[in-house]
Amino acid sequence: ETGVTQTPRHLVMGMTNKKSLKCEQHLGHNAMYWYKQSAKKPLELMFVYNFKEQTENNSVPSRFSPECPNSSHLFLHLHTLQPEDSALYLCASSQDLGRADEQYFGPGTRLTVT
């Protein structure tokens, strides 16, 4: 059982809706990540937080807005999404941002934009 949980597991939203994805890690880690997994494409890193501070934004459109209130929680706020944003959104955590630190993944949120 992974120590990283994500809610909701499935989400269907219209292009004008506003919704949020939640991630919580129970591992005492300091770094948290958002990834996007689209069909037939490799996982894409979206955002990285370390000790609540954003350290990476991989040119993600502003309709995706991350929030990290503390080292255990990470949110992804969604607004005015496009159908091509439909994907599996995965959260991960690691002890720190060290190169040797193993990343642990949550089960993901399957997002469908209609």
Add this chain to the structure above:
Amino acid sequence: KQEVTQIPAALSVPEGENLVLNCSFTDSAIYNLQWFRQDPGKGLTSLLLIQSSQREQTSGRLNASLDKSSGRSTLYIAASQPGDSATYLCALSGAGSYQLTFGKGTKLSVIP
């Protein structure tokens, strides 16, 4: 820019067979390499992590090897079982970064 390739994209084998999954990468300056398993619609489960100074790692029926000079890693699964059916992903971090670069994965089906 690092590129990670996993071939084949899909593989089907009968139960009990030993099999090898392949992962190749273009930049040999890596720090570590991880193999993950992903069940349909689920997140990733880490299977093995190999540091750049290591040649292989073993866990149960799984053995992962790393050859940086040739830009290759393999995941060996012994005595495959239907429960091994999943998509297997390899990912690696570069010498100067914690960021993981993923392959597209190999979808494995073990037929009873």
